[in-house]
Amino acid sequence: MAIEILSTGKYVPANRVTNDDLSKTMDTNDEWIRSHTGIGARHLANDEEATSDLAYKAAMDAIERFAPGKAAQTIQTIDLVVVGTSSPDYYGFPSVACIVQDKLGLTQAGAFDVVAACSGFVYALDAAGGMLTGNRKRALVIGADVLSRITDWTDRSTCVLFGDGAGAVLLERTDAPASGEGKRGIISSILGSQGSGAQELICLRGGTRHPFKAGETIDKPIHLYMNGRAVYTFAVKAFTDTIEALLEKEGLTLDQVKKIIPHQANMRIIQAAAKRLSIPEDKFFMNIEEYANTSNATIPLALDDYNRTGELKRGDVIMTVGFGGGLTFAGNLIVW
Numbered sequence: 001m002a003i004e005i006l007s008t009g010k011y012v013p014a015n016r017v018t019n020d021d022l023s024k025t026m027d028t029n030d031e032w033i034r035s036h037t038g039i040g041a042r043h044l045a046n047d048e049e050a051t052s053d054l055a056y057k058a059a060m061d062a063i064e065r066f067a068p069g070k071a072a073q074t075i076q077t078i079d080l081v082v083v084g085t086s087s088p089d090y091y092g093f094p095s096v097a098c099i100v101q102d103k104l105g106l107t108q109a110g111a112f113d114v115v116a117a118c119s120g121f122v123y124a125l126d127a128a129g130g131m132l133t134g135n136r137k138r139a140l141v142i143g144a145d146v147l148s149r150i151t152d153w154t155d156r157s158t159c160v161l162f163g164d165g166a167g168a169v170l171l172e173r174t175d176a177p178a179s180g181e182g183k184r185g186i187i188s189s190i191l192g193s194q195g196s197g198a199q200e201l202i203c204l205r206g207g208t209r210h211p212f213k214a215g216e217t218i219d220k221p222i223h224l225y226m227n228g229r230a231v232y233t234f235a236v237k238a239f240t241d242t243i244e245a246l247l248e249k250e251g252l253t254l255d256q257v258k259k260i261i262p263h264q265a266n267m268r269i270i271q272a273a274a275k276r277l278s279i280p281e282d283k284f285f286m287n288i289e290e291y292a293n294t295s296n297a298t299i300p301l302a303l304d305d306y307n308r309t310g311e312l313k314r315g316d317v318i319m320t321v322g323f324g325g326g327l328t329f330a331g332n333l334i335v336w
């Protein structure tokens with residue numbers, strides 16, 4: 001039994017905001033943002049769009065790509081909806097996954113969200129794959145965020161980094177082998193956490209620890225706080241350790257891996273990881289220039305963009321690798 005990705009899909013909002021656009025309203029510039037991060041633009045949700053809207057559109061894209069013109073039939077074969085997100089439509093509940101399930105018109109599916117910040121999609125893939133047992137055969141796994149709603153737009157050191165988007169995959173338990181000759185699908189995953197670093201990347205206000213109180217004057221909406229330097233250091237180590245651990249677990253070398261699909265947080269993190277691993281930077285598939293950091297969405301967005309290049313062939317070994325608030329880190333080794 002293998003857990004295979006059947007198709008990929010994505011959605012980004014139409015509103016494309018370049019670095020030059022940002023420099024008109026804040027003290028920043030294209031040269032600083034590009035040289036420090038590799039970001040050239042981001043897509044931002046409009047006032048009517050919430051995370052579930054993006055998630056639903058990415059899901060429909062994956063469903064349409066799987067069986068063009070047969071979305072209605074495909075939808076009814078989905079047993080599980082799992083969404084990785086850090087910016088749900090509503091505080092606590094309902095989950096984004098339930099809203100997507102309803103929008104799809106699914107009546108017989110379980111649905112829940114995974115909260116692991118930017119590692120969320122990798123966690124969600126592993127969780128969904130592990131749950132495809134018995135009568136549950138097919139899952140929709142989505143990474144979606146509208147981080148622009150929880151970004152402090154007066155803080156130039158964080159707001160230039162983020163964008164909004166969603167990516168999705170259809171996952172299925174198939175009869176292909178999961179080990180040995182001709183193995184396919186999600187072969188192995190690593191999930192890690194380091195809660196001692198919780199304060200380095202955090203939404204401080206609005207939860208049960210520091211709730212907003214009636215009558216309180218609020219000068220800023222809920223927003224994320226990030227210690228950029230600390231996160232950078234954690235990220236480079238998390239990337240390299242996760243990649244090396246996945247290789248060791250499966251007895252592979254990096255030569256045997258066609259592409260690594262990393263969380264797109266900063267081009268410089270990738271450059272540092274590539275240097276540590278002594279591999280060329282183009283071993284990593286990058287699209288940060290166009291979308292910036294879309295948190296849970298970066299990995300499925302990148303996987304979809306890479307899939308659309310046509311380079312990804314059956315039997316290719318690829319990896320996902322992510323890190324994020326929590327702190328968390330995670331990776332999947334996949335044979336396409």
Ligand code: ACO
Nearest residue numbers: 028029032117118156157160228229231232265266324325
């Ligand atoms: N435009 C122009 N100048 C800026 C900007 C900006 N947007 N932002 C900061 N600067 C200035 C600073 O004020 C500072 O100026 P000073 O030296 O006069 O004080 C200078 O640039 C350097 O600032 P640093 O913060 O030291 O810049 P650094 O090189 O460390 O890069 C960055 C900052 C890009 C945030 C880096 O630390 C980083 O990428 N960290 C990791 C972030 C990350 O991966 N986040 C992922 C989060 S995942 C999740 O779960 C959401």
